[in-house]
Amino acid sequence: MTQHTDILLAPAAYNRSDYTALRAHCLKIPIAKIADLYYSEDSPQVEMGLERFLLAMRADLIERCIVNNPATAEILQGARRGGSITTKALEILIKAADAPVPIPQPNQPISQWFRPLTAKALKSEHIHTLADLTRIMTNRGPSWYRGLRRIGAKRAQVMHTWVQQHEKTLGTTYASDLVAIPGLPKVVVPPSMDGPMAPIDRLAAPSWLDGSEGINRDTRFNYIGAANDLEAINNYLYRFRDRPHTLRAYTKELERFLFWCILELGKPLSSVLVPDCEQYKDFLKTPSVRFVGVKAPRNSARWRPFSTNTLSPASQKQAVLVIKIAFEYLVGVRYLAGDPWSAVDFPKVPTAVNPIQVEKALSQPLWDDVIERLNVRSNDPSNIQDRIALAMMLLLGDSGVRRAEAAGAQRSALRRSNWSADVYELTVLGKRDAYRVVPVSSRTVDALRKHWQDRQRDFDAEGAAGYLIAPVVVPAHDAAQERHANHKDAGYTTDGLYKLFQSAIKRLRLDHTVERGFSLEDLAALSKASPHALRHTFGTLAVADGMPLDVAQSVLGHKDSATTAIYVQAKTRRVVEEGAKYFAKKQSR
Numbered sequence: 001m002t003q004h005t006d007i008l009l010a011p012a013a014y015n016r017s018d019y020t021a022l023r024a025h026c027l028k029i030p031i032a033k034i035a036d037l038y039y040s041e042d043s044p045q046v047e048m049g050l051e052r053f054l055l056a057m058r059a060d061l062i063e064r065c066i067v068n069n070p071a072t073a074e075i076l077q078g079a080r081r082g083g084s085i086t087t088k089a090l091e092i093l094i095k096a097a098d099a100p101v102p103i104p105q106p107n108q109p110i111s112q113w114f115r116p117l118t119a120k121a122l123k124s125e126h127i128h129t130l131a132d133l134t135r136i137m138t139n140r141g142p143s144w145y146r147g148l149r150r151i152g153a154k155r156a157q158v159m160h161t162w163v164q165q166h167e168k169t170l171g172t173t174y175a176s177d178l179v180a181i182p183g184l185p186k187v188v189v190p191p192s193m194d195g196p197m198a199p200i201d202r203l204a205a206p207s208w209l210d211g212s213e214g215i216n217r218d219t220r221f222n223y224i225g226a227a228n229d230l231e232a233i234n235n236y237l238y239r240f241r242d243r244p245h246t247l248r249a250y251t252k253e254l255e256r257f258l259f260w261c262i263l264e265l266g267k268p269l270s271s272v273l274v275p276d277c278e279q280y281k282d283f284l285k286t287p288s289v290r291f292v293g294v295k296a297p298r299n300s301a302r303w304r305p306f307s308t309n310t311l312s313p314a315s316q317k318q319a320v321l322v323i324k325i326a327f328e329y330l331v332g333v334r335y336l337a338g339d340p341w342s343a344v345d346f347p348k349v350p351t352a353v354n355p356i357q358v359e360k361a362l363s364q365p366l367w368d369d370v371i372e373r374l375n376v377r378s379n380d381p382s383n384i385q386d387r388i389a390l391a392m393m394l395l396l397g398d399s400g401v402r403r404a405e406a407a408g409a410q411r412s413a414l415r416r417s418n419w420s421a422d423v424y425e426l427t428v429l430g431k432r433d434a435y436r437v438v439p440v441s442s443r444t445v446d447a448l449r450k451h452w453q454d455r456q457r458d459f460d461a462e463g464a465a466g467y468l469i470a471p472v473v474v475p476a477h478d479a480a481q482e483r484h485a486n487h488k489d490a491g492y493t494t495d496g497l498y499k500l501f502q503s504a505i506k507r508l509r510l511d512h513t514v515e516r517g518f519s520l521e522d523l524a525a526l527s528k529a530s531p532h533a534l535r536h537t538f539g540t541l542a543v544a545d546g547m548p549l550d551v552a553q554s555v556l557g558h559k560d561s562a563t564t565a566i567y568v569q570a571k572t573r574r575v576v577e578e579g580a581k582y583f584a585k586k587q588s589r
Helices: 016-026 031-038 050-068 070-080 087-098 116-123 130-143 153-165 229-238 244-265 274-285 313-332 364-378 384-399 403-408 442-454 478-486 494-509 520-527 531-544 549-556 561-588
Strands: 414-416 423-429 435-441
Touching: 016 031, 016 050, 031 050, 130 153, 229 244, 229 313, 244 274, 244 313, 274 313, 364 384, 364 494, 364 520, 364 531, 384 403, 384 435, 384 442, 384 494, 384 531, 403 423, 403 494, 403 531, 423 442, 435 442, 435 549, 494 520, 494 531, 531 549, 531 561, 549 561
Parallel strands: none
Antiparallel strands: 414 423, 423 435
């Protein structure tokens, strides 16, 4: 249902003739007589329909008067329902309309500025004042209205535009906070319930919370020259500048802990004691509401340290591990005098029977079906994204590389094998900064070659270089534009590959051009699939087809052969499941 956007209580803009005409209408004087007495033939009021204009004027004045002065509600109640209007009531309306238009203030109720139905909808979501409305817009950003009943995108846009028009008194909300803004100001985080939040690269704290006077500071000269906690953490994180995935993971955990120290504990990181560390372990189980928000860019006002209010035991353990390692470093460089985390145990995490989720691997028939469907779609010259997706999926599913390894794979690292005419060799940089060689199928190379043609690049040219997989069309958002402006042939980010995978699966599921759709079982498997599931697909199918475990271990880049052996258990599981079906049939006879 289309929502109307007439939700604001517009300021009255009537003249004396209008008030006199309304008085006459209330006294039951014929409309034609009123038009002759107070208006010319070409008056806008007459052209739009004088009776309709006067009725709308009457309703507008009644609503405005009741909102601004609830004490008049009883007097105007009858008129509000369409009944007669007394002389006293009319005088109240005219007096209210003559008053100067007020300026919106944060503490004013929503009902003073928005029509009753809209105000009621906002109040039901605990938005009672203009300050509440501005706060939710700032915290949630452009999608602030989602989940609010009776507030659709169009109404939300009207409200936001109105708030922006009065930002001098109501304050600023989001503008285009999804866009990277250079030189963003530092955000000083006060120890209050409503304190702002910002990532560690924009974070600042009051002097008494910045750690410059922390009780656990080492009195000796510290090797990193850090004057406060934030400088110390940034020095520590700088060590991982060449390991982007580690840097991102460590940054996330350390800024979470730093925020907790300031906002929840009310003390600097360099003053925490063992009981404080134990308290943070409990906090990780259920982070407080103000720490949790929707997933948003780090330059967004909606950014929060957590995107979920429940962390798995494994995530809790990982958080403590990162902090423990960081504190060992800070003690080692003489920034801290002692390590309170050394006396803290890891959260208890049940040992998983199978830590690798091999059950997400696609079966051989489903894997073949997905590739066949993508092949058919990629034959259409206009389906550029399907050709990219096909190359990406084959690289992941035929070679077992990780998503980050696929994103960073270079053409110069791919060469035809000397040992087989149908196989190429790709050197990838994996975990622990270790290079390894993985086999690449000829069908993967064919898909890559077509993808390079879309990029107007010669895949087989001598000295061909560049990312194996890269966007043909750069997304319109500023982050992508800036990234590709600095590097014309930049590849996908790991998140970009994930989105590419998800969009391809969605297209396949919704493709009605094929005669046979996916079965319910296949649809369920695809709904749980991810780029990493294709790595499991390779491991499961390769081992099931007889690839020696030591070879599979080398291709997958596993440090421990026991990890690769899990894929053997996947075959055992299928044997047991099929055996169960067989036994059930025998018993039913």
